Amino acid sequence: MKKLLASAILLGLAAPQAAMAAEEVNVYSYRQPFLVEPMFKEFTAETGIKVNVKFAKEGLAEKLQQEGEYSPADVLLTTDISRLVELADKKLVQSVDSKVIEQNVPAQFRDNEDEWFALTMRARNVYSSRDRVGKLPAEFDYKDLAKPEWKGKICTRSGKHPYNISLVSSMIAHYGEAETKTWLEGVKANLARKPQGNDRAQVKAVKEGLCDLAIGNSYYLGNMLNDESQKAWAESVYINFPGQQANGTHVNVSGMAMAKYAPNKANAQKLMEFLTGDKAQHMYAEVNYEYPVKEGVARSELVASWGDFKSDTLSLEKVAEYHTAAIKLMDEVKFDL
Structure with a gap:
């Protein structure tokens, strides 16, 4: 009986710890730390989900191919439409069914199969x-x-x-x-x-x-x-x-996709939705002078001074x-x- 009770206590303790450990999301990023880390901190403050990031300048697709189904990657951040399409063509991403993202990102700036989405325009x-x-x-x-x-x-x-x-x-x-x-x-x-x-x-x-x-x-x-x-x-x-x-x-874009074998799929979708929302879109505009893809989000004062086009x-x-x-x-x- 004592052994059973001890096991029950241990299991009771382990369950919350496992749940806490699961509250994370892993990002592979071509985007530089100064730009995305402030957004990740804000996301964690709002949701309690920890963001783990690996930064790279190249070789993202190759890394995902090598890791295969054991890849820890959840969300992929990259620049340029060609790199987004490369990930999709190599079957390294999965579609994301999100009404939030669909409302935030105009059709021109997302994949027809919902496999990638633009975050900013340049x-x-x-x-x-x-x-x-x-x-x-x-x-x-x-x-x-x-x-x-x-x-x-x-x-x-x-x-x-x-x-x-x-x-x-x-x-x-x-x-x-x-x-x-x-x-x-x-x-x-x-x-x-x-x-x-x-x-x-x-x-x-x-x-x-x-x-x-x-x-x-x-x-x-x-x-x-x-x-x-x-x-x-x-x-x-x-x-x-x-x-x-x-x-x-x-115009070209920076964008995002969900990794094919994302181990933290629910958290990944939450992060992706956050990045298309007003707060993150405004941060993109202010920090790196890019154009938000979400309509209604103001450009930075400097970018606005260049005029409409x-x-x-x-x-x-x-x-x-x-x-x-x-x-x-x-x-x-x-x-x-």
């Missing part, structure tokens, strides 16, 4: 030198980057980078491969130097007089303006939103269909050489 802008060019005209379009008047005046990072591949993919979706290839050849002919560096390096090159136009994501301007070592670069350019009288400015309404799922074709065109025109 525009693919053209920056122009304040001194040598000024603000570009309202009718400026991405197509204009191939015009002879910009010969030797454009800087960009590698054409093979996901940000540029997504832009080219959208061009193929709108204009077809043949016309896009001709456009790419024109842009390559107008480059001031071999594609190199990151988006910030292109704005730095404008400041240094190496080029007059630079292609880059919108949030980098906010980051540079708030970095004393790079503020002068940002102040040397205007931000321009191409395509306002055509298809609109190309018409974004391309092409679904990102459609854009992703042309990523392979975009890479092929980059190779054919030898864009990075």
Whole structure:
């Protein structure tokens, strides 16, 4: 009887402990700690669910494949539509049936099968030198980057980078491969130097007089303006939103998905719903100068000062269909050489 009583007591103690241990969620993230950790702390404060995070710069899909069904990953955070689609194509994620997420994330910015969802938007802008060019005209379009008047005046990072591949993919979706290839050849002919560096390096090159136009994501301007070592670069350019009288400015996203073998599925869904809600969306906007995907959430004051713009309404799922074709065109025109 004493043994039975002792066993019952131990089981009674073990049950709450097991329940407490289960109150966690594991995140694999391409997003940097400074951006997501404040949100995770807020989520834990609201729900009591602990967030464990593994940060990486690359190799997320490979890691999940190696871990297989024993992977501890619950939620996957990544940048760029191509990386989200890669996870889905490799069957590394699962669909999430959530009315909350469905209401918070517009259809354009989520997968038809609910396997991935956008969290933030970033525009693919053209920056122009304040001194040598000024603000570009309202009718400026991405197509204009191939015009002879910009010969030797454009800087960009590698054409093979996901940000540029997504832009080219959208061009193929709108204009077809043949016309896009001709456009790419024109842009390559107008480059001031071999594609190199990151988006910030292109704005730095404008400041240094190496080029007059630079292609880059919108949030980098906010980051540079708030970095004393790079503020002068940002102040040397205007931000321009191409395509306002055509298809609109190309937008890409950061996003999330639930891992295929998520061991903490319920908690994972709670975190995903939180990240699409007002509080987290506002934090994204303030910390990294990105555009919230949830309608009605205010942009940061700095981002709002850049003005409104018409974004391309092409679904990102459609854009992703042309990523392979975009890479092929980059190779054919030898864009990075």
